[in-house]
Every structure is written in structure tokens, then in C-alpha cells.
Amino acid sequence: MRFHLTKRAHWVVAMAMLAIPGTLITSCSKDNKTENVDNKTNVLTVAVGGIKTSGNDGAVKVGSAKPSTTTSKIHSFSDVDMVVSTDHNLPTITNDGIAVKRSGGLAADVAPGVTEDMVSGTKYVVYIYSGTTLITAKQLVAGTAGTIEGLNPATSYTWIALSYNTSDNDQPALTPTNGSIALAQNKDVLYASGTVNLATNSNINIQFSHKFSRIGIELNTKGVFGNITGNPTVNVTGLNLATGSIALLDGTVTAGASFTPTLTYANFTNIDPAFNDAKIAYVYTASTAAQNAINVQVQNLNISHVDGSLARTYFATASNFPFAVTPQLGNSHRLLLNVVESPLITNFGGRTVKWARSNLFYRGNNGNGRNYAFYANNQLTARANGYFAFGSIVPGQFATTTTNNGDPCALVYPAGLWKQPAKADFANMVRGDIEVNQLTGALGGLGQVVDATGVTGLANIITNLLTNATSLLVNTAAPNSALAPSTPFNYGQYTLASGANGAPTSGSNAFGDVNSASNRLRFYYNGEISNVNILPLLGNGGLANIGLNDLSVDIANFQVANLNLPLLSSYGRATTLWTNEQGANIVGLVGAGTWGYYGNAGRSLTLVPLSLGTRFHMANNTGQLLNGVSALGANVLSTSFKNVRCVRVN
Secondary structure (H helix, E strand, O other): OHHHHHHHHHHHHHHHHHOOOOOOOOOEOOOOOEOOOOOOOOOEEEEEEEEEOOOOOOOOOOOOOOOOOOOOEEEEOOOOEEEEEEEOOOOOOOOOOOOOOEOOEOOOOOOOOOEEOOOOOOEEEEEEEEOOEEEEEEEEEOOOOEEEOOOOOOOEEEEEEEEOOOOOOOOOOOOOEOOEEEOOOOOOOEEEEEEEEOOOOOEEEEEEEEOOEEEEEEEEOHHHOEEEEOOOEEEEEOOOEEEEEEEOOOOOEEEEEEEOOOEEHHHOEEOOOOOOOEEEEEEEEOOOOOEEEEEEEEEOEEEEEOOOOOEEEEOOOOEEEEEEEOOOOOOEEEEEEEEEOOOEEEEEOOEEEEEOOOOEEEOOOOOOOOOEEEOOOOOOOOEHHHOEEOOEOOOOOOOOOOOOEOOHHHHOOOOOOEEOOOHHHHOOOOOOEEEEOHHHHHOOOHHHOEOOOOOEOHHHHHHHHHHOHHHOOOOOOOOOEEEOOOOOOOEEEEOOOOOOOOOOOOOOOOOOOOOOHHHOEEEEOOOOEOOOOOHHHHHHHHHHHHOOOOOOOEOOOOEEOOOOEEOOOOOOOEEEEEEEEEEEEEOOEEEEEEEEEEEEEEEEEEOOOOEEEEEEEEEEEEEEEOOOOOOOOOOOOOOOEEEOOOEEOO
């Protein structure tokens, strides 16, 4: 009896093991070796690997400087400009940033051919076919592995995955009609398919692709350097979209009924949740018909400038911006509206130049197009973040590496709209050329300043004697200029082209009233860092080497330790601006220098009898000698630090 019970217990255990799918069975041969039986299961495990972009898609990471594939058009207004373009560069937050939800899923894809994570919680449906017969379908959720049970381990299946890239309850149907699924209106349709045989692999990793055309309408205020405040009026009309259906087995999309949505500001969401300066709204269509009547209307757009939270309002009158695009299935299209600072325009000698309203400053390494801005107010300032060495994109640093070498104006958002001025851009704004040679440097930069009486310093007189014989001992005003009308005489100002000075016949001024300093082409006497006793101390560390780690500080009264020398001795006395040109023939040394602009307050001088006369703004192009030019075009020991006033590329 005992023997019988023992045999029965073993029999029960054996039967239980056989009932478990994939249980490992072993048997003993005469040589006592173990034999493994193949692992087989009727359970398919499913996970989402991400969302791919197509080879023709142009979606890019947020803030990248990838140029538009379509020529931009600039709409100019009295208070601001709008740069519009159509491209394929939908922005995105990749896995090194914050995942952003939108109507339809993530903000967009990354670069073509790169896979983006699907947001955890996004729903999708998996359909399992044997041949052309639907075996089962199940809704699953991204972020956790899903399972589909009851499949035959010995059979090969075709699987199809379909998603609207959302987590709401409006999802693709589980049951197709004649092999097709009718798709919802205005959804981001994602599709993937493949084959699986559980005998060899019981796991699939889904790589979705977009099937509908995606159109993103982006409103961006990075170019006016502020977050959107309040609720502007934004209306998008003229869209003619279509829903459709998809054949599950081959992924063919067929366009269906058309519809005409209207988008308002409520449909726009932040691209980056940390900022309110770039917003986007998405629509989706199964139609490839040309869209030639899209219109975006903007009114009462308020921003808060990052420099001092200055409030500004644009488009007091509703403004319309037309777009045209031909959608392509599976591809992305962006209708971009970049609100950018309007320029001040000069036209001297037939050369039209569009100037920024204030100097450039470095906001810090914020990334995503937010590293640079123009000061909110055009005024006398000695903040360290506005003093650049020649060829450097970081203030207070020499251009000694490939990472800090370049044109900082070109990096103002949107990249490539602005640049540093050429020497010729100052034509008919200066008296002529002077060369700041080593004599003036040895005298501590006296040739770059004006004393309290308004008489030029000794070094400037010497320089004029040597290189500017046409004005020997005679100070003359810069053409087309005016000096500040009263003491402390701390700026020079230039005449603007008609209608280009912020004084419109209708509409709003860009800044305040018509007499605002930001509505005038006014160069304040912010001085420069040029003392030859100080420059060698800066070295590769720049201003940090002398204790200036915070570039937002005012350096007007900063004394360099151990030398008891002011860092900015010419503050309030001279304005100095870089051009983008190197290769000046300085004191006979071809290609050994750089060109800049230098202006100060002058006064006429009568020798017989000796007397002082009228005050005025005088200015010259200054060629600055470099002791030794590095491979990057900047000399650590002799390049001064000047302000930068950007100009438009076109």
C-alpha cells in the first residue's frame, strides 16, 4: 500500500509539469547525460521600441540650428517683424529632455531615421493574422510589456500594430472591416507590421512609423527674447484635411471624407514645458492634395523680455500670414512663424544696412536658441556679458578654441538671420580709418578715450598725425551723426532712412514713443577692455581669471586686483564695436589686424587764438594690430573686448 501511494504522488507531479507551457523536460540515457527539449510557448510578449521617422522627414531636436529647406519670407511691421517659412523640421524633446504630451502624442520625432520613445501609457492595438485570417486583436499600453495568449507555437503569424499616439479612450477598432480599419479624424496614425514564429522567438519589439501627414503650426517668440504672456488671439483657418482608412496587412492608406478644422490659441501647447516662447499645434491628414489657403492670424501678442522683464505687445492690429503646403503621407511639415526684432535702417551712399536696436549680450548657456539676446533697453551699460573679443562667441573670453570661435550674431535665434557688421556697413558713418598701433596700446589706450574737456587724448593726436593727415589736429564730426544733446554726452546717434526710425505713420512704435532710445540708432559710450597691462592676465580663462565668474555683473567700477587698474577705463567716454573683418593692413603688416568702429565725443579746436568750439560725435574705423595671429584668428594678448551691434543678413 505504501508503495502504491508513492507511485501515485510522482504521477501527479509529472502531469502538473506537462500542463505548464514551455516546461523543461529531461530524460536520462544509459550514460547518465541530460537532454534539453526545445522551449515552446503559446504566449507572445509585445513591447514598443519607439517611433521612427521616414527618410524624407526632417524633424529635428528642439533648438537645433538645422536650416529651413524653404526660403523664408520676412513680413515687416512698425513694431516687429515676422519671419515665416515652411519646412519639415518639426521640433521634439528627445530622451535627454522632458517628454512633452500634445494632442496626438509627443511633440514630434528626432532626426530622420532616428527612433523616438513612445510616451509611457500610450495605447496601441496589436492584430494577429494567420495568412489573411484575423486570429485575435488586443489593446496594449506602451511602457509595460503586453502579452497575447493562446497562439500556436508551431505557426508563423503576421502581426500589425496600430496607434493614435494617445492615451485616451478613442483608439483604433479591434475588428477590421474587409481587412481595413476606419481611422479617426485628425489623429497621428502610427503603424508597424512584421512576422513572428513562437517556436523561434516569442517576443516582438514594435518600431512604429507615421502613416498620415503631420502639419505643425509653430508660433515662436525666441527672436524677440521673451515668453508669451496672457492669451493672444491666434486663428488658423483654410485647412482642408481628410480622414481615411488603412488596410492592415499592407499598410495602404486611403483618404476619406474631408473636414475643415479651425485652430485657436487654445490648441497650441508649449514645445518645451520650461519656457513659454515656442508653441505648436498639430493637425493630421490622409489627403495629399495641396493646401494653398492656410492662414494664420495673430493679434495682441504680449511677451516679457528676458532682460528685465520688459513687457511688450505686438500686432495690436490683427495680422495675417498665408501658407501653402502639399502634404506627403508619413512625412512632417512645419508652418513656422518666428516673431523677430525689427531693425533700424540706414541708407548712406546707397548702402542699406538694417541694425539691431541695441547691443548683443550673452544670456548664458541655456541652449535651444536661447543663448543670445539684444538688451531690452538701448542704454549706457557696463554689464560684462556684452563685451566680446574679436572672433569669440562668449563674452569675456578670447577665441582660442573651436568651441568659442565664430560670429555671435549668427547664433541669435533664428540662427543665421543676424550677423556682425562688415567694415563697409559703417560707410558714411565715420571720418576715415585709423590704426590703433602699439604706441597707443603702450599709452594705455588713451587714443581710445576722450578727456573731460572733450579734447582728444595725446595718443589719438599722435595717431592722427601718423595715419590720418587729412584731419591734422582738427577734430571733425562723423557724417550723418549727432551727439547726445547735453552732458554727460555719452552717445552718438545716426540719421535713419525715412520711415525706419520707429516713428510710423500708423501702428505702434517698437519701444515706447518715437523718441525712445531703442527707436533711434544710438551707440552709447560703453567703452572697451583694452589696457595692455590687463589683457595678458585674462589668458584662456578670460574674465574669470581676474575674478569675474558672473558675466551679468556691472564692470564700470571693477578694479583689477594687484594692479589697481580699472577694467573699463573708457566707460562713458567711447563706443567701440566689432566688425566681422580680419586682415587689416596695420602699420604695413598685411593680414595682421582686425577692423572695428570707434566713436567718442569731440570738440572743434581753434589754434589761433586757442579755443574750444562746438561739441559733436566723431568716429573712425579702427584697425587693431594683433601681435601674433593664432590659427583661430585671435591673439590672446592683444585683442580688446568691445561691444557687438548686429545687422540683418538681408
